[in-house]
Each structure stands twice: as C-alpha cells, then as structure tokens.
C-alpha cells in the first residue's frame with residue numbers, strides 16, 4: 103500500500119497509508135489521542151473523523167478538549183431537536199440544521215410553532231438526552247438515500263442533488279429511531295449534551311433565497327455544562343437590552359426605513375456626530391503615518407471590475423446597472439480605484455511607499471433575509487488604506503499599521519487577539535515573494551512580543567494576512583481589522599516602479615482598515631458602551647438643568663462658554679421637576695449634567711452630576727471645562743470626578 107503524508111498543526115509531516123481517515127491519523131500520532139478523537143479538521147474545515155485524508159492535507163484532530171468540540175456538540179443538539187420535533191409533530195419536515203457561533207438552528211416546515219411548543223419540545227429533548235442514545239454514522243449509496251426522502255422531503259432531495267458530483271457514499275447519522283442526512287461530525291451519544299435551550303423562532307428562506315419557500319427557523323444553543331448555559335443566557339439578556347437597533351432608535355442615532363430600501367442606513371445628527379469623531383480620529387492617525395487622501399466615485403465601468411477580478415468572483419454580490427448600453431457596477435471594494443490612481447503615474451523606488459486613504463462607501467448585495475440592523479447592510483463605508491510598497495518595506499509598514507490598530511483598539515478598551523494566516527495550497531505569486539512576506543510578518547509580530555496564532559494555510563490566495571479579533575464588554579468576540587498583503591492586484595493592474603537597477607519592479611499592495619466597516623464598528627460600540635459613549639464621542643456632552651426659569655439666562659451664559667471650548671451642550675428648558683430632568687438626561691446617557699439654581703447663579707458656579715450619579719457642588723466653571731478638556735483628549739472616562 104502506498105503512503106501519503108499529512109501536515110500536522112506544528113508544521114511537521116506524518117506518513118499514513120493511502121485511504122487513512124482522520125481517526126487513523128490520530129491513532130498514528132498516539133493511541134490515547136485516537137481514543138479521544140471526536141472529529142477533525144482538514145484544511146481548516148471541521149469534518150467527521152471517518153473522513154479520508156489526502157496527500158498534503160493540513161489536518162487537526164478535535165477532542166472534547168478542543169475549541170471546536172462545542173460546535174460538534176451543538177450540531178448534535180440540533181439533531182436532538184429534530185428528533186424531538188418529529189416525535190411530536192407528524193407533519194414536520196426537516197431541511198437544514200447547522201451549528202452557529204452562538205448555538206444552532208434548524209430550518210423546518212409543515213408545523214406552526216409558538217413559544218409554548220418550544221418548551222414542550224425541550225421536554226422531549228431532555229428525554230432523548232437522558233436516554234443517552236448512541237449517535238452512529240451510516241453510509242448509504244445514492245439510490246438508498248434518495249429513497250428515504252423521495253415521497254416526502256423535496257428539500258433533502260435538493261441537498262442530495264446539489265452534492266451529486268461529490269461521491270456516491272452518502273452519510274447519515276442515526277440515533278434510536280431518528281436518522282438525518284448529514285456530513286457530521288457529531289458527539290458519540292446524546293448524553294454528551296450537558297445543557298441546552300431553544301431560544302426563539304424566526305423565518306428564513308430555503309437556500310437563503312427570498313424567491314424560495316419560507317421556512318420556520320428554530321434557534322437553540324447547547325453547552326457542556328449548566329453553568330456555561332446560564333452565563334450565556336445572562337449575557338444574552340444584557341445584549342438584548344443593549345441591542346443597537348433598540349438603542350439606535352432610543353438615542354436617535356440612525357434608522358433603516360422601509361421606504362429607502364433594505365440595508366441602506368440613514369445616520370441622524372446624533373449618529374453622524376459620533377461618526378465624524380471616529381472619522382476625525384482615523385484621519386488624524388492617517389496624517390501622522392503619512393497617508394494621502396484620495397477620493398473615488400461610487401460607480402465604475404465593469405471593465406474595471408473585470409480587470410480587478412471582482413467581476414469573475416463577486417458579480418453575484420454586485421449592483422450592476424446599464425447606462426447607454428454600457429454596464430457599470432457600484433463598487434463592492436475601494437482597492438481597484440486606488441490601484442488605478444497609482445497606475446496613472448510613473449514611480450521610482452524612492453517614491454515608495456505610497457499610502458492612499460479613503461473613507462469609501464461600498465455596496466454589496468447581501469440576501470435580504472440576512473440583513474440586520476447595522477451588522478449586515480447593503481451600503482457601508484470602509485476606512486480603507488492601500489499601500490504600495492517595495493517587498494523589503496513590508497516589515498516597517500506593517501509594523502506601523504499594527505501600531506495604529508493597537509491604538510484604536512486600546513482607545514475603545516477592546517482586548518484583542520492576533521492571527522497570522524499563511525500561504526494556502528492554491529496561490530499566486532512566487533515562492534520567493536511569499537517567503538519574504540511571511541518572514542517579515544512573523545518578525546513584526548515577534549519583535550512586538552505579540553502572542554499570535556499561526557493559521558497555516560489560511561491566507562488568501564493572493565497573499566498572507568494578519569487578522570485581529572476583539573472582545574467587547576459583554577465578552578463577545580468580533581472579527582476586527584485586517585492587514586492583507588496582495589501580490590495579485592499589482593499584477594492585474596500591471597503596477598510597477600523603477601528600481602535602483604533601472605528595471606521595472608512590481609510593488610506589493612497592502613490593504614488595511616482600522617475600523618473596517620464604520621457601520622459594523624459603530625454597531626459594536628453602541629452595544630459595547632450600552633449607548634454610554636465616552637465624552638469625546640457623546641453626541642450631547644453636557645446638559646444644563648436649570649431648576650427654574652429664573653436661571654435660564656445664567657444657563658445660556660454657561661452654554662456659550664462651554665461651546666466656546668468646543669463642547670456639545672444643550673439646555674433642558676421644559677418646565678419639569680429637577681428629578682424628571684435628571685432622569686431624562688440619564689436615559690439619554692448624557693455624560694455630564696450641570697444643575698443650576700439661584701445659589702449657583704449667584705456664585706457663578708455649577709453643580710456637576712455625571713452618568714454614574716456622582717455629584718459635586720460649587721464647581722467653578724473654568725475648572726470643569728479643564729476637566730472636560732482632559733477627558734476628551736484622553737478619549738476615556740476620567741477615573742476621578744471633577745478634581
């Protein structure tokens with residue numbers, strides 16, 4: 103039997119017989135690992151342990167100690183849900199039921215469920231978990247698989263059809279009387295599911311396409327332990343309270359009305375005030391690091407998108423339009439515009455690096471069913487930066503970009519993790535340029551003493567990248583900024599500079615964003631801060647609360663002085679009680695309230711109250727303004743109160 107070699111996570115190679123499965127690989131590494139194997143990963147994709155490996159595959163073994171175990175457990179919980187559903191509802195039909203970041207869902211049809219039904223299904227699920235049925239993988243040939251669904255489930259038939267080219271071995275997973283067409287992986291028995299909950303019901307479309315049938319989507323989650331589930335549910339409640347769609351409306355930040363179209367957000371003055379501060383901060387950093395601002399239109403001839411490759415790979419997500427029989431496309435990315443600007447000049451090695459920046463609006467046609475608040479939209483703005491550098495300049499440029507990103511994430515108190523994604527199997531660019539680029543990225547990370555995860559083979563086909571992931575105040579993880587090297591676009595646009603040797607050379611292009619999409623970053627900030635934006639971002643920074651109309655004149659003088667120092671100030675002049683005025687300002691999350699009565703007006707002072715209900719009387723206005731000025735410049739809440 104001939105031998106093949108797989109690549110282990112540490113980069114070493116392991117020889118195994120041809121036809122070996124992931125489980126065989128695990129036993130090859132060690133019998134203990136073999137026994138503990140739940141599933142595995144091939145080229146980053148989570149698959150069943152029975153999956154055969156091929157020569158050169160990058161593989162990883164998943165045990166119940168791996169991070170991926172939770173995904174496996176959740177998919178098994180989805181099967182337990184489906185089994186319970188079929189026990190209770192004869193007419194229920196299953197379609198697909200994958201795991202997600204937060205748990206799992208199953209798209210079903212043929213039943214009309216409400217919240218009470220979910221509790222009943224949970225009881226049945228509990229019985230199934232307690233019965234601890236073995237979960238077994240069974241392989242059928244195509245004909246037998248089709249037979250199972252021919253009479254009553256067109257969706258499963260559709261799935262079988264879509265995978266027609268794959269192979270004639272169709273895997274099912276079975277537990278007691280239940281079976282489901284499924285690629286796995288799964289835990290060994292239903293008893294492994296420690297704690298679960300069905301969360302809510304929404305609707306979806308078959309294959310995510312609104313032209314197709316509407317389905318019922320039941321969301322659930324599962325954990326290894328009851329305490330993990332409790333912690334998740336508490337966090338979820340808090341997240342609901344902080345939902346950016348709810349706060350966006352309450353604080354009058356933005357709206358997405360039906361009349362303007364789906365996924366096309368409108369920023370109201372309060373929202374735009376925050377956005378302008380974010381833009382200004384990003385711009386000041388770009389200025390400091392030598393970026394030049396450019397501007398490109400929203401629309402280009404599709405010739406450009408063909409040249410950049412977007413037309414071939416991205417056309418389904420693009421908005422296209424015909425103008426005088428010529429096809430145009432709204433830009434899904436800013437890079438081709440910037441590459442074209444670079445291409446308009448001739449460059450010497452001395453001119454590089456060239457760094458272009460633009461807060462560029464882009465348009466991507468997401469499925470309407472996938473749109474949600476500011477997190478998934480059709481129109482959004484990226485704080486894009488594109489650098490054109492000589493290969494040997496990669497290290498110093500990436501080093502600067504990392505410093506900028508670090509500044510941004512620290513400013514918002516977002517802890518982050520970093521990953522380096524390297525050359526995938528299919529790639530463009532020479533071995534030499536890949537090696538040079540990867541070793542420079544590694545040396546940036548190492549000289550910054552940064553812990554990073556090596557995601558071998560996870561880079562884009564056109565270059566390696568550094569990915570940031572950050573954690574918000576609720577402990578949720580988000581994909582953050584990316585620094586992406588690109589050897590492809592300079593080829594496609596035939597970009598060049600004249601080297602010391604007087605020959606033409608290709609620059610390397612670096613794509614980077616500090617915030618990424620402003621819309622998504624804004625959404626994260628709303629929820630991260632629970633709408634209590636730090637002073638520098640708060641749309642209204644100070645609200646003056648006169649106790650009676652007699653103090654209105656004094657209130658206006660205070661407002662003028664604060665505005666002269668560039669603060670955003672309002673006066674609450676409705677004839678409410680002071681208590682109500684304070685509550686309202688608190689609800690509006692205004693960082694500082696100045697209470698002024700006759701004593702303050704006479705003495706020329708203010709009584710300061712903040713959002714945390716800290717109070718200080720008899721504060722002199724100048725020292726309050728000094729305090730505010732410091733807090734604004736620091737971009738974070740002052741630990742002490744006024745002095």
Ligand SMILES: [Zn+2]
Pocket residue numbers: 177181199275282283284285286
């Ligand atoms: Zn499944």
Ligand SMILES: [Zn+2]
Pocket residue numbers: 435436437486488613614
């Ligand atoms: Zn780009």
